[in-house]
Amino acid sequence: MSLLEGKTGLVVGIANDRSYAWYIAESLLKHGARCAFTHLPGDKNERRTRNAVAELGVNEPWLFPMDASSDEQIANAFSKYAESFDHMHFLVHSIAFADREWLQPGKFVQTPRQAFLSAIDISAYTLAAMAKHAQPLMARSGGGAIMAMSYYGGEKVVPGYNVMGVAKAALECTARYLAWELGPDKIRVNIISGGYLRTLASSAVGGADKIMEQVTVKAPLRRNVEGSDVGGTAVYLASDLSAGVSGETIYVDCGINTVGV
């Protein structure tokens, strides 16, 4: 039997076929899961996500618009999901946003209040906001797995990652508090700290080419991460194999976080 046979859930964050969420969905589907998807509102965004989902081989996907900066849109998307599916066994949070102007080495000290707050709002608070709506659906499913994507720049300084690093620190801590509160409902909340992957979001971070170059020399595996590396860990987290794992940050970065100099 497939690892995720009988499991259904929501994947948030597919912008195109290079998104981390796309690789996660590809792996979840490969292991037997049924996935629903959201996209940013707007025709162009919908088309892009729809095309990417089509590449995953999902016929007539459940696809719903959701701008996570709106509580109303989050509530609406989760209630539409609940009308279509009896269960939510997993939720993939793979979204982030910060104004690229402040993602350049040497610019952190200039970050305006609004740019700082909106980075934390969309990249961290939304995990709590979505977990609130996932909780009753997962509780009635006998438990569930929530996972969100982070990066090492939330823990150590990565010049250029700047306010996104602050947001990732908040995201990782949010996951731990959620894990504690939702644990009695058998809901596990974990973070995947992924290595650098070229995507729409990561192209906004200044100095990325240098980071990728260094990883091939310094990381234990002497290579950069691939989307499927993260996809495999997402399968583990969504499956019963990780039944005893919650509140963790799991690094999928070819080991670069373990190296001091």
Ligand SMILES: NC(=O)c1ccc[n+]([C@@H]2O[C@H](COP(=O)([O-])OP(=O)(O)OC[C@H]3O[C@@H](n4cnc5c(N)ncnc54)[C@H](O)[C@@H]3O)[C@@H](O)[C@H]2O)c1
């Ligand atoms: N690419 C990397 O190197 C890397 C490394 C570690 C962690 N991550 C994290 O992985 C996650 C996915 O990013 P990605 O690299 O796949 O880039 P991506 O651009 O493919 O995905 C980012 C997603 O965030 C969504 N998004 C932005 N604002 C939103 C909003 N207000 N409401 C709903 N969705 C919104 C976008 O629509 C997009 O689907 C992010 O949390 C990112 O920080 C990326």
